[in-house]
Amino acid sequence: MNIKRIIAISHKEWREIVRDRFFLALAFVVPSTMLLVFGYGLILDVENIPFCVVDYDKTPTSRDYIYRFIGSRYFNFRGTVEHEELLRPLFEASKIRFALIIPEHFERDLRAGRSVTVQSLIDGVFPFRAATSKGYVLAMNRDFNGEILADYFSKKFGIPLDRAFELAQPVRIQLRYLYNQELRSTWSIASAMIMFVLMVSPPFLTAMGVVREKESGSIYNIYCSTVTRGEFIVGKLVPYVFISVLNSLILWAWTKFLFGAPFKGDPVFFFFASVVYVICTTGIGLLVSLMVRTQVAAMMVTIVLTVVPSVLYSGLFIPISSMEPIGQFQSHLFPAMYFTDIVLGSFLKGVGIKHLWDRVVALALYAGLLWVISFMLFSKRPRS
Amino acid sequence: MGFTLWWIRLWSLTVKELLQFSRDGFLIIAITYMFTLDIWLSGNIHIELHRASMIFKDADQSEFSRELISRFRSPYFRMEGEVFSENEAVSLLDRGEAILLIDIPEHFQQDLLSRRSVDVQLMIDGSNTIIGTLTSTYGSQIIGEYSLDIGLDLLRFHLDRLEAIPRVELRPRVWYNPNQEDERFLPISELLTVITICGLMLPAAAAVREKERGTIEQLLVSPLTPAQIMIPKVFSMTLVVLIGTMVSVFGVIKGIFVIPIKGSLIFFFSTVVLYTIAVSGMGLFISTFTKNLAQVAMLVLVVAMPVVLLSGAWTPPEAMPLWLRRAIHLSPLYYFIEMSYGILLRGAGFEVLWLHFLGLFLLGSGAFIFGAYRFRRQFG
Known part of the structure; x- marks a missing residue:
């Protein structure tokens, strides 16, 4: 390894980047845009679920039952329809996501002490939303049941209503959210997006690096020079790592100051971990660049290798522990998972090197492995 | 005579694009992966509380x-x-x-x-x-x-042993996806995203590649009109996307996951073609601003992100703030997703979805004509 040659290669690469002004601008615009678009646009709070009601009973009790849903901030009332047949087109046009069907004799049966069955229909196209809406609906119904039960007890035993309510619902729930007391989704999305953006954008920057030279033929300058394989790979990587580290600082600032996510961890540790992660992801781009022969292929292979794993196998939406063994195995193969733990740990949880050192080691090993594979793939005497 | 010649030229350039595509092994592997294995993997993921x-x-x-x-x-x-x-x-x-x-x-x-x-x-x-x-x-x-x-x-x-207690039993029934199985939802949404990415990138790349390599000069001195250069690029890549979609629908979605398809597949595939042409227009539009593929790749990321996000694939419209809910109508993917779920999962037909179809058509032809206009201008 000759430092001078590495600097020369990096310098040449840097010049090339800087002279393509548009590309240089995009290199900084793209990551920030991604963070802002997702931070503001990805809304995971399930609220204002549009719904319709079919009320075959039309009594004060049935209206009381329905009003619970109308008054809730989780639901958005879109009117009543006369018959359940009329619901289907509304679901099909996505006008409503949920419907309640109150049977005839709702009030009469309840007064007579009989159980009544209420139907509810939920649009299952968004499974996460369907599951959450189902939870809300059941909770509403549970509260209503608690009240009629309390009402029943108070009449039966002649006790005051609030005491009867305690008897009907003796176990109270206290919810406490750690790390994110109000469960603000922007905090967790913005910090998780640092992982996503730094997974996707650095490989895109780098992927064209070598293959462009292959396609245009300028790679022959390298083949016939004294530069060794290792020097070439390191020299190529340095400018891109530099850009991406700058980007990681910018993203950190957006998340902390614009989205207001609390940074509770150790800044030095987080910076160090980010650098290791960026070396990893830049390395993925370089590896792609060495493998393929055309730039179009480089683009598509990069998407395959980065977007999918960082969405599905990073723990962004699904906790790793909930996955099937095959999914867990896949998750451990990609660097995204380790960095998700580091980002969430540093931003919201406030845990430091003590809990997270093994993730950094995994990332460092990953970076080393990528470098070795790149080194072996790159040959100054190509076969064709 | 002139008319047939026009078509023959169009045809031979389409063949050229397809040949060029078929000779790029890694590209074919990547695209095959996206339309098959990727869809399959996404079906094995559960965005549910699971253990x-x-x-x-x-x-x-x-x-x-x-x-x-x-x-x-x-x-x-x-x-x-x-x-x-x-x-x-x-x-x-x-x-x-x-x-x-x-x-x-x-x-x-x-x-x-x-x-x-x-x-x-x-x-x-x-x-x-x-x-x-x-x-x-x-x-x-x-x-x-x-x-x-x-x-x-x-x-x-x-209480008396047999005394009945009044109680409302709530029977929640989930439509279209009875057990909230993600394997119905995710593979389809993944397929739609893959179609978007391919539809944006492939034609844009095919267009800018000629500029970068200088082969555009050859085309310019040939007796071809800009339309004859552009249409084959869009047409061939639409064909690639359509074939990929068919493989994915028959092989993975119907074949492996056995998701019952309720609506007309012909209607669905026609929608795919219309949509791919629409995003190709956007891709061509992007390509006119760029000089090389590195720029295309970055610019596609910037454009694709809001299109995907505003589509309702991740956040349904009712959860968005009002101004975003209005902007959603500018994303072609929004119409495409509504139509695809409608056709595949709910069995909706043209009579329910014609408004979405019209929206997609207007937006698509708008994007395409604008893209084509910019594409022609570069030869000016």
């Missing part, structure tokens, strides 16, 4: 407390073990080894038996909002049910 790891702290150690804890079970929860102090619990949550703690106070059973109400605490990892929401929804549901049951049980001997 969420939880721990318990039981200061009561009674029959009642054990009954409550035993209600937290598969498939939603998985008990990882017992802790004896809050510090121990927090440390497990810190390390991400558990996401939920149920904390049962002392004298839980005694208080219940003497008709006093008690508090049970759920401590939830809120760092991931989705999982936090689902955990609290299911956790509250289990405790709420337990509460009603125990309330009734404790008073049962005051």
Whole structure:
């Protein structure tokens, strides 16, 4: 390894980047845009679920039952329809996501002490939303049941209503959210997006690096020079790592100051971990660049290798522990998972090197492995 | 005569594009992967509460407390073990080894038996909002049910044995995706995203590649009009996307996941063609601003992100703020997703979806004509 040659290669690469002004601008615009678009646009709070009601009973009790849903901030009332047949087109046009069907004799049966069955229909196209809406609906119904039960007890035993309510619902729930007391989704999305953006954008920057030279033929300058394989790979990587580290600082600032996510961890540790992660992801781009022969292929292979794993196998939406063994195995193969733990740990949880050192080691090993594979793939005497 | 010649030129250039595509091995592997394995993998992912790891702290150690804890079970929860102090619990949550703690106070059973109400605490990892929401929804549901049951049980001997208790039974039925199986939803949404990415990137790349390599000069001196250069690029890549979609629908979605397709597949494939042409227009438009593929790749990322996000694939329109809900009509993917779910999962036909079809058509032809206009201008 000759430092001078590495600097020369990096310098040449840097010049090339800087002279393509548009590309240089995009290199900084793209990551920030991604963070802002997702931070503001990805809304995971399930609220204002549009719904319709079919009320075959039309009594004060049935209206009381329905009003619970109308008054809730989780639901958005879109009117009543006369018959359940009329619901289907509304679901099909996505006008409503949920419907309640109150049977005839709702009030009469309840007064007579009989159980009544209420139907509810939920649009299952968004499974996460369907599951959450189902939870809300059941909770509403549970509260209503608690009240009629309390009402029943108070009449039966002649006790005051609030005491009867305690008897009907003796176990109270206290919810406490750690790390994110109000469960603000922007905090967790913005910090998780640092992982996503730094997974996707650095490989895109780098992927064209070598293959462009292959396609245009300028790679022959390298083949016939004294530069060794290792020097070439390191020299190529340095400018891109530099850009991406700058980007990681910018993203950190957006998340902390614009989205207001609390940074509770150790800044030095987080910076160090980010650098290791960026070396990893830049390395993925370089590896792609060495493998393929055309730039179009480089683009598509990069998407395959980065977007999918960082969405599905990073723990962004699904906790790793909930996955099937095959999914867990896949998750451990990609660097995204380790960095998700580091980002969430540093931003919201406030845990430091003590809990997270093994993730950094995994990332460092990953970076080393990528470098070795790149080194072996790159040959100054190509076969064709 | 001139008319047939026009078509022959169009045809030979389409063949050229397809040949060029077929000779790029890695590109074919990447695209095959996207349309097959990727779709399959996305179907094995569950955005549901599935065996969420939880721990318990039981200061009561009674029959009642054990009954409550035993209600937290598969498939939603998985008990990882017992802790004896809050510090121990927090440390497990810190390390991400558990996401939920149920904390049962002392004298839980005694208080219940003497008709006093008690508090049970759920401590939830809120760092991931989705999982936090689902955990609290299911956790509250289990405790709420337990509460009603125990309330009734404790008073049962005051009531007549056969006396009926008034109660509203709620039967939630989930339509289109009865068990909220992600394997119906995710593969389809993944397929639509793959179509978008390919539709944006491939024609844009095919267009800018000629500029970068200088082969555009050859085309310019040939007796071809800009339309004859552009249409084959769009046409050939649309064909590639259509074939990929067919492989994916018949091989993975119908073949492996056996998702019942309720609507007309011909209608769906026509929508795919219309949509691909629309995003190709956007791709060509992007390509006119760029000089090389590196720029295309970055610019596509910037354009694709809002298009995907505003489509309702991740956030349905009703959850968005009003101004975003208006902007959603500018994303062709929005119409495409509504139509695709409508056709594939709900069996909706043209009579329900014609408005979406019209929206996609207008937006698509707008994007395409504008893209074509910019593309022609570069030869000016």
